[in-house]
Amino acid sequence: MANAANDPQATDTNSQTAVVIAGLKERFGERCSTSMALREQHGHTTTWLKNQPPDSVVFAETTEEVAEVVRLCAAHKVPVIPFGTGSSLEGHVNAPLGGVSLDLSRMNRIMEVNPDDLDCRVEAGVTRKQLNSYIRDTGLFFPIDPGADASIGGMAATRASGTNAVRYGTMKDAVLGLTVVTADGTIIRTGGRAKKSSAGYDLTRLYVGSEGTLGVITELTLRLHGQPEAVSGGVCPFPDVNSACNAVITTIQMGMPVARIELLDSVQVRACNTYSKLELAETPTLFLEFHGSEAGVREQSEMFSAIAEENGGGPFQWATVAEERSKLWAARHDAYWAGKTLNPDAQIMVTDVCVPISRLAECVTRTAEDIRAEGFLAPIVGHVGDGNFHVQILVDLSDAEAVRKTEAFVERLALRAIDMGGTCTGEHGVGQGKQKYLRREHGDALDVMRAIKQALDPDNIMNPGKILPQS
């Protein structure tokens, strides 16, 4: 039952929740569970935010079932928390007010793939790796790659991106249309299959990034891309973060269609050397990948070599063999685990911000100074072509003072990014962890967000306690 005190309102909430759970058990049988293990697994489990389990978990198998659950919850004003794979980092799946976790993982059908239109339609529980395996033979791929093998629905809800975003965009660009169950249980479709439209408000992009607070995303029409004819890539060391960032700025300005351009600071390189058995110089390093024709990727590699050299970096070590390239990118994707090896006894507090690329070097450098001043062990890795970077602070979560210091550091970082014209989160989302920065970032625009929330979810049952701060 909801985290209840002894006041009448909480008791009323509890009894409403009990009615809903009884109804769900009758309708869904074993697909509705109140086991504590399952409930805790459906609360937040990935970072330092505390686990707040829902009162029950329901496994929905169709959009119509999702609508049934929402209608029942709406009738009793009981919260609904959509759940994909639980890989979110800012507490999105927690249930601070109790309620029903709506697990969409069984909605994992790939409904259609249209190679001529470079699009597909999937249920929300399909994961990005599942989709890419399924479509591999069509010559197409889906480029959005957050670290985890997240569900596509969850990725849309948090406006996820990843290493390919510099070329292929984020979930806001990848989603053409949605099926959404609204707060009163109505099933709507937004967008469509046309590549563009000027026919009314862009509801698709309103729901993308709304973190389940305006409705439940149950199906998605996605834009796919042709697999490139050729791929090349490599690594390039720089004497400092500033020169690496300048090389990136020049690369982007020249309109080079770089597919991936990732920065690892020297601490992260050291971690990757150990974890992934690489032998990179322990200095700020760019990982790059180019997509195009054979001639095109060769040309891009050569141009980038020259740019790196002009900026005091290099040599660009071009990985021509696919296995060598795969090893490098596996190391990049394992950066989180590599970081953890720097202190196996510690836990990781991870955060992300995004700034205009002209401010990136300054933001990274000042953050690295902050890390040194605090004595943290905290590798930095970033999608530098977008101005987006992550800091993983290794911390002993049982040490309250260390946690407090880390939280203060995360706050300084978020405010630093906002003050540079950036954002408190580039791709992780707001959830519970970043709420307190939204007024600073958005000013009075936050009131417009509130008005939309109030209009589309008047009883505040859709993932309450997320995105919008209390006050």
Place this chain on the structure above:
Amino acid sequence: MANAANDPQATDTNSQTAVVIAGLKERFGERCSTSMALREQHGHTTTWLKNQPPDSVVFAETTEEVAEVVRLCAAHKVPVIPFGTGSSLEGHVNAPLGGVSLDLSRMNRIMEVNPDDLDCRVEAGVTRKQLNSYIRDTGLFFPIDPGADASIGGMAATRASGTNAVRYGTMKDAVLGLTVVTADGTIIRTGGRAKKSSAGYDLTRLYVGSEGTLGVITELTLRLHGQPEAVSGGVCPFPDVNSACNAVITTIQMGMPVARIELLDSVQVRACNTYSKLELAETPTLFLEFHGSEAGVREQSEMFSAIAEENGGGPFQWATVAEERSKLWAARHDAYWAGKTLNPDAQIMVTDVCVPISRLAECVTRTAEDIRAEGFLAPIVGHVGDGNFHVQILVDLSDAEAVRKTEAFVERLALRAIDMGGTCTGEHGVGQGKQKYLRREHGDALDVMRAIKQALDPDNIMNPGKILPQS
């Protein structure tokens, strides 16, 4: 005064409007006008929709002045209709309920250009050509190119695009952030200068395409692009629309980063031959442009030649000389005027739809059959890489029966596109002309749009009578 009958409510509306106009005259002096010529010029003037002039026109020069006007209008529940250059095609600037036309054309300052970040900030009245002239020396350009030299604010409000959209996207992709005056006169900022963010609802993309019905866009932060090192292009004839569309599908599937790929049907080619003194074969023809390195654009041209040949088209006539290429694209941009020469006594009714590219050949072919069956003179030209095409029907607007037949044709076209999974407008917007198709296109999602409108503009003063149909 508002188009009033003799009922008390209309009289009350009139008196409220009179109070507002008196206040505006006192505050803005000669920058507030009620001259009939100016009012008519601020109603709809570009297509067959009837002119509905506002009660007065105010020329605002700053965001703060816009907020003052909106606050005054809000206090008296008098409509506010934002106005840029008046080049919209679906009646967006008409004043069916009277009110104040808020002319932003004097807000034409380019406030900052940041070459390192490939972005800039402009006032809403800046036009696209003005911006491109201003930034030419920075090596950057702004790619969105609707036919008219529209204001950037108006282009954002209608989610405009144009010939470059297949590569560079539409206004939804070009706008990073906005300054908006809301319906109660509050000035808010949406988005920011970071290239991506997951920090809350995507208000930027909600206002882009909202046609002034949720607030007045006064400033925009825009994404710019590096001018390509090399540009090449040319024309390629095909035996029929189907083979041309198949060539386009293959080109896109291969991931070729084509910058422009435009289809002209044989009627449009004939018109362009006459108007722009070309000597093209009068058959469905693709106009193409490639952006990239010297080697890259050569490679793209060669690849496209092979694709065209495989699909029964060609030869691809590659225009290597810049003047020759400029002449071709000038002809493409003059397609509207060229069409008019087919019957100098007629007026033009223009419409656009967008469908999944796999349905484009069928949609164009069936539309051409419809044109033939009706005996219309109506060239077709399309942004075929996006599945978006325009039909210009030459019609004598004084012939009521001809107008009725044309309106019926436009309706059949809109519904045909929607039934194919497309949209009733790819880039012109809804305005007044496309309202009646929104329920068919969006179903219950239309009610979500209404709820947002109601929440953000409860008194319905922001460009009333646009986008959302009455019933």
